[in-house]
Amino acid sequence: MGLRRGIKPMESEHVNVTPLIDVVMCLIIFFLLVGHIAKKAAVKGVHLPNAKNGADLADKSGEVIINVVPRRSDSSGVQHAPKIIVWGQDIGYEQLKAELRKYKASNPNLKLVIRADKSTHFKYIAPVLEDCASAGISSIHFMTKRPNS
Amino acid sequence: MAGRRKVGMQHGMHVGPNMTPMVDVVMVILIFFMLGSSFSSPDWYLTNNTPAIKGGLSNTKTKPMPATRLIIKLEMRGTHTMASLPGLQTEDLSGELYHRLEAKRQVLGKDVQVLIKPSEDVPYQDLITVYSDCVGARYQHVAFYAPA
Numbered sequence: 001m002g003l004r005r006g007i008k009p010m011e012s013e014h015v016n017v018t019p020l021i022d023v024v025m026c027l028i029i030f031f032l033l034v035g036h037i038a039k040k041a042a043v044k045g046v047h048l049p050n051a052k053n054g055a056d057l058a059d060k061s062g063e064v065i066i067n068v069v070p071r072r073s074d075s076s077g078v079q080h081a082p083k084i085i086v087w088g089q090d091i092g093y094e095q096l097k098a099e100l101r102k103y104k105a106s107n108p109n110l111k112l113v114i115r116a117d118k119s120t121h122f123k124y125i126a127p128v129l130e131d132c133a134s135a136g137i138s139s140i141h142f143m144t145k146r147p148n149s
Numbered sequence: 150m151a152g153r154r155k156v157g158m159q160h161g162m163h164v165g166p167n168m169t170p171m172v173d174v175v176m177v178i179l180i181f182f183m184l185g186s187s188f189s190s191p192d193w194y195l196t197n198n199t200p201a202i203k204g205g206l207s208n209t210k211t212k213p214m215p216a217t218r219l220i221i222k223l224e225m226r227g228t229h230t231m232a233s234l235p236g237l238q239t240e241d242l243s244g245e246l247y248h249r250l251e252a253k254r255q256v257l258g259k260d261v262q263v264l265i266k267p268s269e270d271v272p273y274q275d276l277i278t279v280y281s282d283c284v285g286a287r288y289q290h291v292a293f294y295a296p297a
Contacts, residue, residue, distance in 0.1 A: 017168045024175045031182035049274040053285040054193035068273075113194070118274035122267040125276065126295040141194040144277055 042115065043067040043085045049118035051144035062109050065143070066096075066128060068116035082117070082124050093127055100135035115143040195280055197291065214262040215290055219253060221279060223267035230267075230275040242278050250286035259289065266294040 046069055057063070067085040083090050091099055103110050112132060116125060132140050222233045232246050233239040234253065240246065254261065263283050267276055276293070283291045 017172055021168065021172060021175065024172075024179055027179055028175065028182060031179075031185075035182070035185070048192065049277040051193070051195055051277050051281040053281045054195050057194045116273050118272060118277070120273045121269060122271045122273070122276060122293075123269035125273055126293065129293050130295050139196065139198050141196050142277060142280070143192050144195055144281075146193055 043069055043088070045069055046115055046117045047119070048115070048143060048145040050147050051142075052147055054144050054146070057111070057113075057141060060111070062107050063111045063113055064103050065113045065115050068114065068120055068124065068128065070117045070120060079119075079121055079124075082120055084128070096128065097131040097135060100131055100137060104135050104137055110137065111141060112137050112139070113141045113143050195277065195284060197280070214292075215260045217257055217261045218264060219257060219261050219288075220264045220266055220294070221283075223265065223271045223275060223279060225268060225270050230271050232279060242275055246279065247282040247285055250282055250288070254286050254288060259287075261288060261290065263288045263291040264294045265291065 042065060046067060064086065067083075069083040069085055071080045071082060081093070084092055084096055086099060100112070103112075114125075114128060116128075129140075220235065224231050224233070224239075229241050231239045231241055234246075234249055237249055240249075265276065265279055265283070280291060
């Protein structure tokens with residue numbers, strides 16, 4: 001009886017979709033932000049190498065990606081030193097060691113990922129590995145591609 | 150206008166804007182982003198616990214290395230990378246290296262430090278191929294030997 005008295009004749013009989021729209025809008029914003037961050041972390045123009053024995057990286061928290069992005073070779077085919085891009089910034093080989101030390105100091109559980117182009121010569125990969133070792137980073141991950149992807 | 154609204158309210162009709170098309174569009178966008186995010190990460194990873202050893206074997210700042218060492222030399226011959234293991238013939242990376250590494254591991258045991266020693270012009274793809282073969286052959290300590 002009491003309930004009946006509370007229902008007014010002009011109330012809407014439709015389902016209230018406002019909370020649904022709120023939640024969906026939040027999800028869309030979340031995906032947009034995640035997409036933006038992922039785009040910033042992974043730079044275009046890097047063709048990853050194939051690897052037969054890789055594994056998924058289950059926990060990506062604390063991940064820092066070092067992009068080794070090739071420059072165009074000149075007419076003689078000589079490969080130039082690639083760009084070193086971290087979080088969208090070209091830091092170059094000169095600043096890499098200092099940056100790595102900074103990342104390591106701010107996060108001891110740092111997950112360092114090397115994302116290099118498959119054509120890059122070892123002479124340009126070696127300094128990155130050396131800088132990792134001298135910054136005290138003993139665990140690194142090479143980003144690769146599944147063989148048939 | 151006000152009169153029509155009043156009539157609608159009297160009959161218990163919904164007078165707000167019609168949300169149905171908006172919900173439809175928003176749902177389609179949401180599904181698009183969800184699918185897009187699931188397709189955008191086909192990467193997988195090779196993990197290394199000893200990134201590089203510079204010059205001599207003693208000046209590493211990383212973990213102590215096992216005493217037994219297996220050095221894999223990589224050199225370019227024309228456009229092909231050739232791998233050489235101690236006591237074995239030099240060969241290209243067409244697939245036999247994995248079996249050779251596995252056979253070596255059975256002889257040397259688990260506690261072996263593998264050192265991949267490439268020449269400067271070896272492409273990254275070939276480094277990863279050799280490293281991946283080492284992982285496949287279940288070597289636990291693999292490092293790259295950086296030039297001094």
